[in-house]
Structures are given as C-alpha cells and as structure tokens.
Amino acid sequence: MTAVLDRATAFGRFVALDRAFVDDALGAAVARCGDPEVVGASVVDVAAVGDGLAGDGDLDPLVGRALLTAATDLAARGRWRAGTAERAAVLEVVPRTGTLVRARPDVVVPLLVASARTVERSADRALLADLLAAAPASRDADELRATVLVATWRAGAVRFRSAALAAAAGLPAPLAVAALGLPPGTEARPVLDAHAVDRWWWPGQSQATGVLRRVGGFRGFGGPWLAVPRVSSGAPWGCHVRTDDECWAVLADVHGSAVVRLDSTDVPQRAPAPHLPVPWDDEVTGWSTVDDDPRVVLVSRRHSYSVDVVRLAS
Numbered sequence: 001m002t003a004v005l006d007r008a009t010a011f012g013r014f015v016a017l018d019r020a021f022v023d024d025a026l027g028a029a030v031a032r033c034g035d036p037e038v039v040g041a042s043v044v045d046v047a048a049v050g051d052g053l054a055g056d057g058d059l060d061p062l063v064g065r066a067l068l069t070a071a072t073d074l075a076a077r078g079r080w081r082a083g084t085a086e087r088a089a090v091l092e093v094v095p096r097t098g099t100l101v102r103a104r105p106d107v108v109v110p111l112l113v114a115s116a117r118t119v120e121r122s123a124d125r126a127l128l129a130d131l132l133a134a135a136p137a138s139r140d141a142d143e144l145r146a147t148v149l150v151a152t153w154r155a156g157a158v159r160f161r162s163a164a165l166a167a168a169a170g171l172p173a174p175l176a177v178a179a180l181g182l183p184p185g186t187e188a189r190p191v192l193d194a195h196a197v198d199r200w201w202w203p204g205q206s207q208a209t210g211v212l213r214r215v216g217g218f219r220g221f222g223g224p225w226l227a228v229p230r231v232s233s234g235a236p237w238g239c240h241v242r243t244d245d246e247c248w249a250v251l252a253d254v255h256g257s258a259v260v261r262l263d264s265t266d267v268p269q270r271a272p273a274p275h276l277p278v279p280w281d282d283e284v285t286g287w288s289t290v291d292d293d294p295r296v297v298l299v300s301r302r303h304s305y306s307v308d309v310v311r312l313a314s
Contacts (some may be wrong), residue, residue: 147171
C-alpha cells in the first residue's frame, strides 16, 4: 500500500478490530484484480468517509464493513479511479447521507453505488446528496429504496418519473417530503397530485409562458445529435424527434430531461406552429404537444441543435 492507513483514526481502529473481515475483503479483491496497490489505495481513500461518519466516537462496524466492501469491490472491478461515478458516490454522496447510512449501511451504500452511473448520466449528484441529507433515519429497506428512487428523479432523472410518483405516495411523510425537496411540514400528497396532472408544475416554479426547458444539443459539445433535429408527431406515445436518420423520444419534466433512441423512424411530420411565445427569431420546423396538453409543446427550429419545451398558456 503506497499510502498508509492511520490506525489512530476511527476507520483505522475499525480495521484493526475487525481484522478477519478486512483480510477476507482485501484478499478477495486482490484475487479478482491482481493489484494489491489499487485495493490498498481504495481503503486509504475511503477511510476519511468512515472517520466522518464516526464523528467523535468509534465507527459502527456495520458502516465500516459497508464502506470497505464498496471500495474494495470497485477497486477489483476497475471502478475505483478518479472520475468514475461509483467512486464519486462513495466519496461525495455517502458522507452527506450520514443519517440514512448509519441506520442501514448494508442497504444505502450499495444503493448509492448501484445508481451512480444513472445519476451521472441524468441527474445532479450534488442535489441528490442534498435531498438525501435531509431525510430522517429508516431501517426499512423498501422505504430506503423508494427514498433513493424519488430523490434520484427529483434530482433530474426524468425516466423514473412514473415510478417515483408511485413510490413517493407510499412513503412516510417525513421521507417523502425530504426526497421531494419540499419544506418540512409540507403535505406531499397535494404536490404529487398536482404534478401528476401537469409535469411542469412544482411549488415555487413560475407558470409564465415561454421556454420551460431546452433538450438535446450538438454531440461535439456533449449533446446527443450530429444533425439538427426535427420534432415529429403522430406517434403512439411521447414526443419524438428525427435526426441522424434515427428517431428519438424526448422525455422531460420540471426537474430534468432525457432523450432515448428508438427503433422506428416511421413517424409522420406535423406542420409548423403559426406563433409561439419564444425568445428567438428562427423558423419552426416541427412541433408536438406534450402529454396531449395543448398548453405545452415541443418545438424544433431550423438553426438549433436543441429542441425547446414551450408553454403557450398558463
């Protein structure tokens, strides 16, 4: 091990006292990846997280085991290196979610690691940590899974919207309110019901007309497309876009957006909308209603690599 673990810290004491478990975990990881330096470095890296979760006392062995298992497993899989989503989840999100982690480290730490790549692709990791940091303790594994799901959607992962709305409705009020990012004492049910009707409504969000969200972009700058997209309509569900000789579904709500490549490109075009309250001067090449709501449309423009969600009326 290039760096040395400080045995005087809370995590260092855990390693010394739980030596049999630690040796088994290290040995299994080294056997899988063949590099003891990588495995050892992961233990040193995660020690600071363990010390933070211990506070001024000794580290709960269950927390120590969950952290050690996560770090060494990621090292064995080649995922414990700078820039990986899983490593960032352990080092950045886990420390912020101490209340949940201390209650059920065996559930929460693996959940955050398993969802890390999804969060990296479609959600805001810092916002997710903020939401989970506000959640009260729970020892119920199903409640914890639902809480992480709801918070992940609330942080931008729009693909989970339907599942998250259902999960939030079944959570105890304090967990639901925290995962949804609502002020303490708020009743979650009216918020969920209102948002289910209008995916662009949320407490504190403006209901003014105009562009609600911009989706997509040129691939060279991190977007999904090489060619300028054109919105289509007439598909069985959702908002569709044609570009790069392919068809894409556009998913979006007040919290986030995503584009999904589809197998079929046989989607009829719709004539351009005559007038839209938008802050640009460009030719509209296609448009489609969102959720069959005539007040909100998805719009493409001749000179834009993005498509815009536009509210026509409040």
